[in-house]
Amino acid sequence: MKKSLFEPPKPLAERLRPKKISEFVGQKHLLGPNKFLSLCLARKKISSLILWGPPGCGKTTLARLLAKETNTRFIPISAVDSGIKELRKALEQADKERSLGRQTILFIDEIHRFNKAQQDFLLPYVEEGRIVLIGATTENPSFRVIAPLLSRVRVLPLKPLSREDLVLILKRALDSPQGLKELKVQIEDEVLYYLADFAQGDARLALNFLEDLVMNFDENQPKLTLEKVKELELKKPLQYDQSGxxxxxxxxxxxxxxxxxxxxxxxxxxxxxxxxxxxxxxxxxxxxxxxxxxxxxxxxxxxxxxxxxxxxxxxxxxxxxxxxxxxxxxxxxxAPKSNAAYMALNKAREDVEKYGALPVPLHLRNPETKLMRDLGYGKGYKYPHNFPEGFVVQDYLPKRLKGRRYYFPTERGREKELKERLIILKAKKNKN
Structure with a gap:
């Protein structure tokens, strides 16, 4: 089958991927002077990493640039459509490169999608240094990457790109021959800031918005204005993962x-x-x-x-x-706030765990049978309704916990009344 003479152009975000680390925008906490990745690049040596950050912050681009800057073989796979078979093939290639004296970066996009068996499969290769593993994920590695693998890599959190970062990227797209320069579209700066805010730190999303606007731009209009963009009523995507x-x-x-x-x-x-x-x-x-x-x-x-x-x-x-x-x-x-009941629950649980199953005092046990009555079950129990105000002083806790308090009401809201009630009851107990 003949290859088509016409190939649709790659998306703008793909065409504009930086070719060298100096062109990379953002993540100054990792690439600034004396920062971790800057020091690694200065030594031309990269250890196994997991790049954790939101969509469009540069994880894949950064991984490619790290390989290029350290002259390391780069093998990318996606955890979405790969399994043990693909991993084995990639690792065999890495072993061949290693026999020739060259290190390999195995880049796994969306590494959190690999199951435990697939992640386990990587362990000896990472531990023995047969590959440099760089995983990219939008999910918290603490929850989605197994502990043995996590202990063998360094997790680098990446941040959403700032408004200024995104505006810089959008301006580059308009000025670059690989971007939109040949279309010679004039755009108000306010539009670029609007798109940057709209994209919420995602460079890919910002570039996709820009490309759509430019490709559908009315040539009869002298300039793409913020007013025209707002007429499109674009809807902001909300970053959310109901299980992440x-x-x-x-x-x-x-x-x-x-x-x-x-x-x-x-x-x-x-x-x-x-x-x-x-x-x-x-x-x-x-x-x-x-x-x-x-x-x-x-x-x-x-x-x-x-x-x-x-x-x-x-x-x-x-x-x-x-x-x-x-x-x-x-x-x-x-509403007024009190965690007194919550604290009482926790304090009581602590005593249950500390003292175990303390025996119920005899006077609190129901004398269901003659034998139980003979043993003293229920003896001395005072029925509160037989006393004024429906209250009588008596012990309800096991002897070892006599006098223990768990509930300490606050002075807030309805609980203030409960506190006053407890003070009255405590005073009556102290008289006896």
Missing amino acids: EEHYNLLSAFHKSLRGSDPDAAIYWMVRMLEAGEDPLVIVRRLVAAAAEDVGLADPQALQMALAAKEAVAFLGLPEGELVLAQAVIYVAM
């Missing part, structure tokens, strides 16, 4: 905002998750947890509001259920 770190990051920010009594931040994180497609019941579960753990008895109504939101969201669905959820979020955020 960002999922837990947003839930954590949401819960901490509730705990910190900041309704504005709590609503913001709630909307971020909803707009990214999160299951609203996941948000409600965290809301219920916050109502119990952080509001507690300072305002028992908060838990009822959160549970009511669960029922309403399940009944109404979205978008109608969003308003109910928002109301409950605001209520829980604004």
